[in-house]
Amino acid sequence: MGELKMHEDAKPKSEKYLKGLCVLQEGLYELVNHLGEGDSSNVSLYKKQGELNEKVAIKKMKCAKSESKSNLYLSEARKLKKLKHDFLPNVDDVFKEGDYHYMVMEYVEMDTLQTFCERLNDKSKKDFVKESLKKIFLNLLEVIFYIHKQGVMHLDLKPDNILIDGDSLDICLIDFELSRSFNSDPQKYDDGLKRAIHKYTAPEQIENSNVTYLADIYALGGVLFYLSHGFIDPPRNPYINKFNLFEDIIFKCMQESPDDRFLSANDLKGSFLETNKNEKRPQEKLINQKKRFNLKISSNVKKARLRINDDENLMGTPVDLERLGGEIKITLFYKGYKTLETSFVLDSDCEKHFDLVANRGLLNLTSEPSDICIKLNSNYVYTPIRNFDVKADDAKILIEEEGFDVINDSFSLLGGDVSKHYILKKPKKEIIIEKEKIFEGMSFSYIKAGEFMMGSPDGEEGRCSNEQQHKVKISKDFYMQTTQVTQKQWFDVMQTKPSRFEGDNKPVEKISFDDIRDFLKKINERVGFKGLDVISVIDNGNLNKLPSGCFRLPTEAEWEYCCRADTSTVFSFGNSLDSSQANFDGNYPYGDGKAGTDLNETCDVKSYKKNAFGLYDMHGNVDEWVQDYWDSDFYSGSSPKIDPVNSIKASDRVIRGGSWASDARFLRSAYRDYSGPGIRLIGLGFRLLVVR
Template structure:
């Protein structure tokens, strides 16, 4: 084993051992040649047989596999990029991206049965990751939950640890003087008969994917499932609740003879997608009075969760609406409903613009807005007219900053264990009481940034677009200058305040309901959530206010740009404050929080509870923020 602190190639400093086995060792390291010394993963391989005749064979295999990994990593973001490979003293090293995520063993738990829709989502992610490899005629050979990573920042499945690499560690000279691989590469239960005989094919990977699907539906490990003694087929249907159509697809994936399976990932993916969308139960519409002070929604879907690991190679909630918010009666479903803007538009302008002396409490004004609720497949079920209070600070040159009054209350922070593909860092769900505060009606715009900071760092230019490519440090500096300009104590919101404001009295994954669509949120529509269909991917930010707000009158809390929060990163909520304050003690001070998803991420990343970490100096074209301020009085 390589001791911690060892510097390989005068560049890669070993931090710690991540894992080891008969094929080699895996280490977490830092790349000392790159700014910030980012983490990377080093895979150390050496031939099992010390016979010198093995070395040339191992070297050819190593170089060939390196070229494959370089090629695949460049073609697909679902395969970790190979950044370097080298040989030292007859031993071989791969250096690849560090993947922040968790493998599928945390989702596929023995004894736990997933829903059909969950399993279909998992298989689609695996096949989409595997498709690039198969299109390049590369067989993975070791598809199993431990080699499938759920990447933290976007929820996509990443394919790791290609089996061909392991051959280097198993080469031996046999009694006839021939160089051979000493073991079959693969994992019992996931490899089909032809691979066990040393003759893997592309469809051997499909067998493994199918067994993962069966494992998810039955909660039974593949090596524990019985076989039909007459034909070798897996017996599994009596242990699962599954539609006959999906069961037929799985059966074809795991046929004993390779000729009867889907022959590659593309074929299997087409079969899976041909099943269409599963129709969930109808969302109940709860009758309302003219003045609404309490609203409960039934959660429809039950799903599983995910958290953190390293990859290598190849409804108790706030139930009191603000007293000044009056919601109209539900609009019948067949009547005309709110049609959201599909393209950027100008920022909505309030009918009144107050002038606020900096040394006085702000004068509050009302504004009207419309918010919508959707069902689990993204169809708008109803619309609601609402009204709430705000004040506006003048930043000069006709630029204003609108701050919405958020009444205090108690809510459940984090996600329930039944929420679809949640993260373990969203646990434990806990009750938090938030004091009244004001929050920006929109993310800070480029015009507002320019008025305060005198520059514009954004990649996608537009006065009414959110400012982006700003770090946490930049956002804090903006708040300081804004405070000097206005005489108020502006700051970033705490993580608890942000989630409370985002949820706006709801407990569903999104403030619109069980899902979102690109008609309601600016995100990558190629990656929907729950039963929502795929949709438009705009590939850029949009003007703030282009989509309907939540019940508090806040726009763009989902998507468009990630929003920095004040807190230090903590891996979970154990010991978190319960008063809504920023959690700045303990944790990992090298990282700060971002919330809300962005234009370049999937729908899953936009959930109310989703949270990601980044270094405070990081700047991305997907990162922005909105400001908060605590009042000196109760609104």
Template sequence: MQICQNLHCSNPFNPDSNKFCMSCGHSNFGKLLGNRYRVLKLLGEGGFGKTYAAEDTGRFDDACVIKQFFPQVSGTAALTKAAELFKQEAKRLFELGENHPQIPRLLAYFEQGSSLYLVQEFVQGQTLLAELHQQAFSEEQIQQLLVDLLPVLQFIHDRNVIHRDIKPENIMRRQKDGKLVLIDFGGAKQVTQTSLARQATGIYTIGYAPSEQMAGFASPASDLYALGATCARLLTQSLATQDANGNLCDRLYDPYNAQWLWRERLQEKDITISDELGQIIDKLLKHVARERYQSAAEVLQDLNFNKAKVAPSLSPQSPKVIKVIPKFKSSLFQSSQVSNTLPLKTFEFDVITVDTRGKEISRNRSSAQFFEEELGSGITLEMVSIPGGKFMMGSSLKEGHEREKPQHPVKVSGFFIGKYEVTQAQYKAIMGSNPSKFKGDTRPVEKVIWNEAIEFCEKLSHKTGRTYRLPSEAEWEYACRAGTTTPFYFGETITSNLVNYDGNYVYASELQSNYRKQTTPVGSFLPNAFGLYDMHGNAWEWCEDYYHENYQGAPMNGSAWLTAGDGIYRLLRGGSWYNVPSYCRSANRICAGVDNRNLYISFRVVFSK
């Protein structure tokens, strides 16, 4: 079925059985928009126009999106002027899309009849609104959203472009790589809906736009306000709606007092977020524009943990003072032969490699050595021997994020690391408690803050007489890669048969797969070549290092990077059951505050002589 190409009709039309629309009688036989684009279906419509899914017959029937605008002006001169302004706006959109990968490319623009059209790249994926309907966003997801989108906003603002309509339905997560893409810029809408004497007015969505934008004075700070409103709604899963009489209902904003109530909604849901993120959102949502952040770069500076800023004070609800320095010292390993006095055992396992489609292309039998720590009540901790060696840490120029670069050589001495993430049974044996949401003795312990992971290491060290600690970031990546250089230790991609992650998304050419929405017992999937399990997915794992924005000046000897960084924030590695596949790559790195307690954060331990 196709859509009738009468500009004022959007009824289904079957070209195989009839060539006239049964609703309006319009002839559709052989007609194409712009003599090139075949309309497939209506995606949406509003006061400004309609959006269609289409095929580009001049480019091997490639999928594309067509936006049809109806100029709200009359008279030949006014229409001619509107068309000229539309052309200028199209040129600006073209330049944006050609120069930034998170803005859809503009493929064409044209006039037909009394309408104006933009043809844009089709972005396969789903909007954040669709994700929000599934569940509220976590603090980590909001932080990552800001990290992904703020550079895009800075890019467009530097080019004197204001988006004007930032909201969850205009932010799309691209399926192939999980990146957020900013869609549906308001400039073309503005050109076609305003009179020529009032070019500054008009485009906004109630519930996201600040008062100055609704009064016709949009600025970069207006986009930042809308981004703050988007974050607040994603955190609280609270959207503005209309009642049966068309009245606006919004539990997140009190218009009488011009006050946002997002903190109250979180409190009702018994959800807490860090004071740092809360302050950022509050500043984004300041009613007076001059009191807000004035640029996306300013927000990024705060989000990336401004090095000049003192450590934030604890909120009144915090149960104890946060310590950020472990009681034992992280040591550089003196020898790769750390196992010569331990009673080692050997275990065997299969190691597989997959192609970009997720299809197995090789399988080999391998083995590794390990020793066991007795924790009491029959509970043991298996520690796998990792030989020393050299590797290239981080992502190449063609892969990953700037925070994973520059790629650099690192020499790592031998060590032992947990065969699995610390399980709930192991954690309870040492700590006497189990904070996890997804209960199960063999599942990884989660909702563990960094300091509790450090305390676990200290108590385990005291119990066993061996010095246990968290891995350095370099050790973690070296252990994860296990000699591989591909994005994943399985090869070019992963599938939900190999890793516990959000299988609704893909990394390469594999099919969408299963999303379990919770942790799985450790050892449920095949290990890497070192015999380590769940280094991709299941739960994020704490590392010992301070967070640094990139690898400039990073140690090259495998030790933890504990200088010149922000001690309040520590590294997390590996991705989790909650994340898209790109977050589970061997090189991917994120950070979190030492008091971040979340149901997808765990850890594993390291021992060395």
């Protein structure tokens, strides 16, 4: 029978067990009960023969394929025997029997940290951060610092691998199946053996590339997020989320580059203790100080220049800042608008909004051919026009006439009254955008212009404060790619294969925003737009000046318009989501959705149902880069209502849609995220838009 030897003459202990007694090591260990099972191992409770009949936990693991690698893992396991710490189980023995390795450990009767947290009542959950988190996390830091000092890295740290005594809050770190010594040679480890791939796993572990003890530091950040954020797993891409507590610590722990993390568990401990200490200071610190208030200032002109109390430094609206109380004098000015000066008394937190009055001028406009219907500042008129009253900063002309090139122009009247004359030219060649075929395998849906409510209502479960609901108008028809850009489509243009999860019809991932800029330049050159940098054109405020037929990224508003597809529900499929509808971590559904499968990787595009606009995977599979710079407050009230796009330079770009690694709440139509433009992630891709 291999590793489990059956005494045929023995009577069964109970009907729950196999006939006879299951034993190991020639009867030294007698099976009592099975405790749990993982991906490549299981743990059972055994009774050790002897005067004490003590209970032990024995982990059973399949041997590696080669003798040398099998011996390597036995050697690593024996090192664990030498680890002695109050927060570690004692390892009594390590042996090989048949095709399996066995590790004999002290049996500890405790709940896992995950089970303990899930069982807390409402009051205990509310008080957890204040009363319990600090001790639990310091205990964890202590034991991680100890094993690192002994030259061992754990590599599978998560709440389910931490046991806890509910009374004393003492812990026991378990499951060293993946652990390695610091000086181990990664080339000797079999790729076929289990690697941790979960929300606490460092990127280099998932890639199996240059794994060091700093992977444990990454996981510690994930555990701190879990303990401080209502017992939910950390986001797969933590630097694209804002944290409620311990923001700086979690952010630094979970940096993609190991070099950017804390250098040790002790280093992390110092910052953690300092953060806890600082949380108690504010009340003491503010005694005998003048009171400060929060002041928010916005204007109807985004990024109007703002001066407060004759300060030399200028700010742009909207702005959110702390100010001492008293009289505040502000000056607002913007090219093409009348300067506004006003003052008010600041004696409480407040919001102020100011409407700037535009300067105006007169416009005379003619065209060839004459008598053309044009769109001037959203109004339809016929040329020629005389003495047309226009705001000084925003004259926008759109001329569309069948058989002629489209003219899309804007200009300023700041120099006085202006005369304009346009000559319509017949195009040298006609660029035909076919809905179903531009390049082989690429298909696009025709999206008509329209209005929709962007963002989420206050009562939506899981909503974030940056999802302010507001009406948006998309003024121009366009074509949206029906799928995320596939690996084959990427290779056809770039001749590179960057993706972690290989497959021609899987979405391309591990591509940065900067990589997409190069892709767009090359694909646009193929259709006759040599040297066109569409991203820069839009960043410079010229979204509607791009030529018909060129490729670009959708704006954030266009993306959500397509995702919703004329719906106002949480998802385009309704108010619930489970893993039968999209590729995400099916263990965390939404609404009435039932827990399901977690593919733990990308899947082929078109594997799930399309939405009403004919678009696939607007929820899940991979997150999608969009054009906009990130600003959490961009939609706070002063953003444009027609064709909004945030072109105000910032350090990050917006991503939308959620990925295979996300919980369902991160796939909501309104959910907003961001990432640095140079970042490449295994859950991040894009889709194309074609200008009509």
